[in-house]
Amino acid sequence: MKTIQELSDIASQVRRDIVRMVTAAKSGHPGGSLSSTDILTALFFNEMKQDPKTWRRDAKGQDAFILSAGHLAPVYYAVLARAGYFDPALMAGLRKFGSKLQGHPAAGYIDGVFQPSGSLGQGLSAAAGIALGKKLDAEDDTRAFALLGDGESEEGQIWEAAMFAVHHKLDNLVAMTDWNGMQIDGPIETVTGIGELxxxxxxxxxxxxxxxxxxxxxxxxxxxxxxxxxxxxxxILFRTEMGHGVDFMAGSHSWHGKAPSAEQCEAALAQLKETLGDY
Ligand SMILES: Cc1ncc(C[n+]2csc(CCOP(=O)(O)OP(=O)(O)O)c2C)c(N)n1
Known part of the structure; x- marks a missing residue:
């Protein structure tokens, strides 16, 4: 278990990783990655029963996590790397041809990824399936987690999965929403309002x-x-801020899917504490 200070230090490093990865790739999704950094840091370092040394893709004997909002790959990769799932040096290859770190998570390339994602709306269904499998196997001491975007929650399949999970009494399923109020085209309420989530x-x-x-x-x-x-x-509805931790990205949907320039990258890194060393 990490202390609050340790979690905060790791999250700061993860934010640096996100900014550097997306800058080097010249594309990617920093806004939602930065808004969900603290959630995924706490989840992977303090909450989930999952060990990088014994990770199995069939999720048996361990908790499972599905990144339903697959475009948040930068934060996912940074947290996995910092938690010991793979060599942090791989982060330099984000979105490059032949890299294990594709723009959206692909299963079978790096440990920690159970399910490919990127096509919004599907991950909650996958997590519900894993949770049901655990029930059928009478595996009571592990759970399934999924992270959704609030814009992603405009997808109909999310609500099919919601009904399925209740019908099957999946109390071993924990979904989380990165409720930053923004999506690709602007504030959620101006695109397709979701009201009181x-x-x-x-x-x-x-x-x-x-x-x-x-x-x-x-x-x-x-x-x-x-x-x-x-x-x-x-x-769990987590109230968050798009681009949190970098002042010129904070609160703006314009950083949903845009890479910083080299100068903007330096300005962002200067605001974030380095704790574990850049990759
Ligand atoms: C099925 C599908 N439709 C559209 C997209 C394109 N798309 C990628 S991210 C995104 C917005 C998602 O908003 P949100 O979940 O709030 O993420 P955030 O903007 O906070 O990163 C859209 C429409 C997609 N990836 N999949």
């Missing part, structure tokens, strides 16, 4: 927890609540 998930029969996705006490508290099973799948 908490009311929606509640009305679908889920156990809903709302937390601050940039406060580790709040994130860990939400995970603790989610651990208490009560017969329902859990949705």
């Amino acid at each position: 908490n009311e929606k998930w509640l009305s679908f029969g889920w156990d809903v927890i709302v937390a601050d996705g940039h406060d580790f006490e709040s994130i860990l508290g939400a995970f603790e609540l989610a651990r208490k099973r009560n017969g329902k799948p859990k949705m």
Whole structure:
């Protein structure tokens, strides 16, 4: 278990990794990666039962995580690398031809990836399938997690999975939403309003927890609540800020899928503490 300070230090390094990777690739998705950094850092370093040394793609005997919002690959790769799933040097190859780190996660290239993603809306269904499999196998001590975007939640398949998970009483399923209020074309409410997400998930029969996705006490508290099973799948709605940690990216959808220039990269890195060494 990491302390709050340690988690915060790792998250700072992960944010540096994201900025450097996307700058080097000259493309990618920094905004949502930076908004979900604290969530995934806390998840991988303190919450999930998963060990890089014994990781198995069939998810048996360990927790599973599906990045449903597959465009958030930069944060996923950085957290996996820093947690010991693969050599951090691989991060330099993001989006390059032949690299194991494609622009959206591909399964079978690096440990830690159970399911390819990038086509929005599918990952919650995959996580629900894993959770149901664990129930059928009577594997009670491990769970399935999925991270969704709030823009992604405009996809119909999300709500099919929501009904499926309640129907099968998948209380071993923990979904999380990076609720940054932005998506590719602008604020969610101006693209296709999703309204009060908490009311929606509640009305679908889920156990809903709302937390601050940039406060580790709040994130860990939400995970603790989610651990208490009560017969329902859990949705943790994490309030976040697009581009969090880099002042000129913060709060703007324009950084959804755009690479910083070399100068912008330096300016961003200067705002982020280096703790583990750049790859
Ligand atoms: C099925 C599908 N439709 C459209 C896209 C293109 N797309 C990629 S990311 C994105 C917006 C997602 O918004 P959100 O989930 O809020 O992510 P964020 O902007 O916070 O990174 C869209 C429309 C896609 N990847 N898959």
